[in-house]
Amino acid sequence: MYPLTGIIRPYAWGSRTAIAELQGRPTPAEGPEAELWLGAHPGDPSTVPGPDGPVDLIGLIAADPGGQLGDEVVRTFGARLPYLLKVLAAGAPLSLQAHPDADYAKVAYARQEADPDAPKNYTDAHHKPEMLVALTPFEALCGFRRPAVAAEVIGEFQIARLEPVVTALRAGDLAEAVRLLLTWPADDRNALIDEVVAAARAIPAGHEHADSFRLAIDLAAHYPGDPGVLVALLLNLVRLEPGEAIWMPAGNLHAYLNGLGVELMAASDNVLRGGLTPKRVDVDELLRVLRFEVLDDPLLPATPIEPGVDTWTVPVNDFALYRIELDGARPPVEVPAHGPRIILCTAGTVFAGQSEDGTPVELQPGTAAYVPAGAGAIKVAGTGRVFVAAVPV
Numbered sequence: 001m002y003p004l005t006g007i008i009r010p011y012a013w014g015s016r017t018a019i020a021e022l023q024g025r026p027t028p029a030e031g032p033e034a035e036l037w038l039g040a041h042p043g044d045p046s047t048v049p050g051p052d053g054p055v056d057l058i059g060l061i062a063a064d065p066g067g068q069l070g071d072e073v074v075r076t077f078g079a080r081l082p083y084l085l086k087v088l089a090a091g092a093p094l095s096l097q098a099h100p101d102a103d104y105a106k107v108a109y110a111r112q113e114a115d116p117d118a119p120k121n122y123t124d125a126h127h128k129p130e131m132l133v134a135l136t137p138f139e140a141l142c143g144f145r146r147p148a149v150a151a152e153v154i155g156e157f158q159i160a161r162l163e164p165v166v167t168a169l170r171a172g173d174l175a176e177a178v179r180l181l182l183t184w185p186a187d188d189r190n191a192l193i194d195e196v197v198a199a200a201r202a203i204p205a206g207h208e209h210a211d212s213f214r215l216a217i218d219l220a221a222h223y224p225g226d227p228g229v230l231v232a233l234l235l236n237l238v239r240l241e242p243g244e245a246i247w248m249p250a251g252n253l254h255a256y257l258n259g260l261g262v263e264l265m266a267a268s269d270n271v272l273r274g275g276l277t278p279k280r281v282d283v284d285e286l287l288r289v290l291r292f293e294v295l296d297d298p299l300l301p302a303t304p305i306e307p308g309v310d311t312w313t314v315p316v317n318d319f320a321l322y323r324i325e326l327d328g329a330r331p332p333v334e335v336p337a338h339g340p341r342i343i344l345c346t347a348g349t350v351f352a353g354q355s356e357d358g359t360p361v362e363l364q365p366g367t368a369a370y371v372p373a374g375a376g377a378i379k380v381a382g383t384g385r386v387f388v389a390a391v392p393v
Contacts (some may be wrong), residue, residue, distance in 0.1 A: 001353040001378065002048035003361055004057075004342060004370040006038040015091035018136070018260040022087065022346065023366030032091060038342050038368050038389075039084040041267050048370055057081065057370065061340075070339045070373030072393050076317070083319035085342050085389040086263040087366065088132065090256045093219060095277035096141070096228045096235075099128035099270055100289045101250035108285075109270075121285050123269045129316050130265030131247045131300060133323070133387070134240035135346055138259030141235040142246050143295025147172050150234045153212045157199040161192070165230070174292040177234060178253075181227045182274060182283045190225035211237055219276060228275015238298050243323075245312055247300040251291030262344065262387050266318040305336055320392040326350060328383035335378045337390030341371040348384020 014034025047054035151169035345363035
């Protein structure tokens with residue numbers, strides 16, 4: 001197995017403290033640090049030590065797909081690592097977004113590549129389901145709330161020109177409500193969101209939907225004049241405690257608001273945005289991808305495997321995530337996964353498997369190791385916490 005060096009992406013919404021604090025570096029960082037990528041995604045592949053310097057994980061896998069991934073993974077996914085592990089640090093709200101399912105992504109990408117004039121919505125032919133486990137208190141928008149509740153919230157603003165949106169919501173037509181908001185006349189967006197903020201500020205703090213009104217005020221401060229401020233009010237506002245998780249399947253409209261978490265997803269960068277962003281929003285394509293289903297409970301419960309070892313059940317075969325808590329007193333714990341694995345430490349000091357010189361790889365918070373399929377079973381020991389990404393095929 002190998003020590004793994006990931007790449008930090010400096011998106012503007014990133015925190016200047018969260019990842020640096022996790023890794024024990026001075027804070028604040030020189031600029032925003034949004035995501036630590038750990039994997040073999042072409043956008044920013046991680047590296048391992050080689051005889052002549054760092055070797056990126058894509059090249060390592062390409063040189064020996066069977067030994068690195070295992071024959072079953074190669075048969076199922078081809079010669080590529082099918083997941084991407086991240087540490088995500090939201091210092092400001094991210095865009096509202098959704099991802100296509102596998103069948104649609106394949107067709108849409110092929111159609112786009114065949115037409116040089118087509119909008120460039122897709123970067124690859126793969127789906128991008130994802131899950132996130134909070135490392136700190138974490139806020140997110142995840143999935144549609146009941147439309148009747150959203151109608152109550154937006155109706156409370158008492159803005160006459162929003163009445164068609166309220167009417168659609170009262171009829172249970174989430175698709176029409178989203179379409180109306182995202183196609184709102186551009187020359188009226190600033191005035192509308194200003195009115196929404198003024199109305200939200202005037203509503204008493206003890207109102208049953210006070211959290212939604214505070215959300216609108218906060219989002220408008222980050223994204224003035226963006227109709228995504230109102231689309232956000234159609235979604236569940238989720239507050240995660242450390243260790244709690246959420247699941248974002250294909251077609252789920254979501255946005256991370258603030259906090260630090262471990263995110264695991266299929267290795268794709270297909271993102272369709274629905275607001276809260278200066279980037280292009282393709283409303284028609286987003287409406288094709290979205291699933292207008294109410295999500296009553298966005299939380300994804302953990303499943304204990306043995307004392308100190310948990311996983312989360314997700315309905316895809318691209319990835320599985322395990323969390324292992326080590327107290328220093330128990331014998332080494334075998335990682336409950338085979339195939340290509342990435343081990344990420346988030347607390348304490350953990351020793352994992354063996355490096356090429358026969359010594360265990362020492363992991364500190366914010367550092368990781370890559371385990372090829374050919375390495376076989378791996379044990380971890382020490383005092384701390386690790387997350388393990390794997391392929392469940």
